Amino acid sequence: MGLWCPQLPESVGGLGLSLAEFGRVSEELGRTPMGHYLFNCQAPDAGNLEILIEHATPEQKETWLAPLVRGEIRSCFSMTEPEHAGSNPVWMSTRAAKDGKDYVINGHKWFTSAADGAAFAIVMAVTNPDAPSPHLRASQIIVPTNTPGFNRVCNTPIMGHAGEDYTSHSEIRYENCRVPQKNLLGEEGKGFAIAQHRLGPGRIHHCMRWIGICERAFEMMCEHAAKRLLSPGKPLATRQIVQEWIAESRAEINASRLMVLDTAAKIDREGSRAARLEISLIKFFVAGVMQKVLDRAIQVHGGLGITDYTLLSHWFRHERAARIYDGPDEVHKTVVARMMLKPYGVDISA
Numbered sequence: 001m002g003l004w005c006p007q008l009p010e011s012v013g014g015l016g017l018s019l020a021e022f023g024r025v026s027e028e029l030g031r032t033p034m035g036h037y038l039f040n041c042q043a044p045d046a047g048n049l050e051i052l053i054e055h056a057t058p059e060q061k062e063t064w065l066a067p068l069v070r071g072e073i074r075s076c077f078s079m080t081e082p083e084h085a086g087s088n089p090v091w092m093s094t095r096a097a098k099d100g101k102d103y104v105i106n107g108h109k110w111f112t113s114a115a116d117g118a119a120f121a122i123v124m125a126v127t128n129p130d131a132p133s134p135h136l137r138a139s140q141i142i143v144p145t146n147t148p149g150f151n152r153v154c155n156t157p158i159m160g161h162a163g164e165d166y167t168s169h170s171e172i173r174y175e176n177c178r179v180p181q182k183n184l185l186g187e188e189g190k191g192f193a194i195a196q197h198r199l200g201p202g203r204i205h206h207c208m209r210w211i212g213i214c215e216r217a218f219e220m221m222c223e224h225a226a227k228r229l230l231s232p233g234k235p236l237a238t239r240q241i242v243q244e245w246i247a248e249s250r251a252e253i254n255a256s257r258l259m260v261l262d263t264a265a266k267i268d269r270e271g272s273r274a275a276r277l278e279i280s281l282i283k284f285f286v287a288g289v290m291q292k293v294l295d296r297a298i299q300v301h302g303g304l305g306i307t308d309y310t311l312l313s314h315w316f317r318h319e320r321a322a323r324i325y326d327g328p329d330e331v332h333k334t335v336v337a338r339m340m341l342k343p344y345g346v347d348i349s350a
Ligand SMILES: Cc1cc2nc3c(=O)[nH]c(=O)nc-3n(C[C@H](O)[C@H](O)[C@H](O)COP(=O)(O)OP(=O)(O)OC[C@H]3O[C@@H](n4cnc5c(N)ncnc54)[C@H](O)[C@@H]3O)c2cc1C
Pocket: 044, 076, 077, 078, 079, 080, 084, 085, 086, 087, 088, 110, 111, 112, 113, 114, 169, 321, 324, 325, 326, 327, 328, 329, 330, 331, 334
């Protein structure tokens, strides 16, 4: 239908939409859990595609980017380690040591989403342990998942289900996992700079997807409140508390959409760095709105709301993570407060 990869530039086979335009598409796709997968714009592939477009060598592009764009393979991003606080990603133990023409990787990761079935991982590993800044110690390295030493321990069970293929989160041990040095992405020691670049657009994708979820849950809430009778002729919607949930939800969803589209337009105009404040604002605000709207929709549905007969319980479980991945709420609130208080002479980082 000519709608494949709406988020990618036309030069690599996408639709060439701006971030603000893609935001609108992402909202519509978010109305179903399959939407982003069907159009090849789901995390973690979406972020990895961006990294490869920006930083891969011509050979890496041919081997990994081209089949990923065509949807022939999937990928994963392997950074978080169980032994260290993921909120402080510069603190990691995984090492990639040079040996001849190779890197030999040793380390322990978890929450490597979609590793089950992925053809390759982009692994964040320390290559320059002596660099003065912790931000210059790690690199991103492409590791085919069939490399000896890439040992997937398990799919970590999450919120009541074991997880499979693209919805899984794997624990992985890298044990003398040897890949050629030409698998390095970008410059050595620039892993965090590359990761940072990926996070701005990624947060727009997530936030707009969450707004799609909010809209669907909101419609379900209104429909059920209008149909469910408390007594003959008296639907749930006649109760003022339900009306309040509907009004509050409508206001919060509208506000979220405007904030995210405004942030997307700023990234389109000035780049992710210039929109750091806005990106942090939408990340915690929209995740919180989604959680509230889903909770109200479940409450209106009563017992039905917690069954698996509607999508609400799936989303309530699956999307709880929104307040944790890509930076927990608290980290983003700290970023915002730091920027707001700086003019008043308060240094929160101290
Ligand atoms: C569904 C899901 C998918 C993920 N996918 C991937 C992936 O594909 N690849 C990957 O590498 N990682 C992935 N992650 C990992 C994710 O990036 C981390 O979970 C996240 O960075 C938080 O790290 P942590 O879990 O170690 O929590 P910690 O860093 O241990 O933090 C625990 C809690 O402490 C609080 N906290 C943390 N920092 C602060 C602070 N500065 N101030 C106040 N409170 C704070 C927060 O409430 C936080 O939730 C995923 C996580 C989830 C849940």
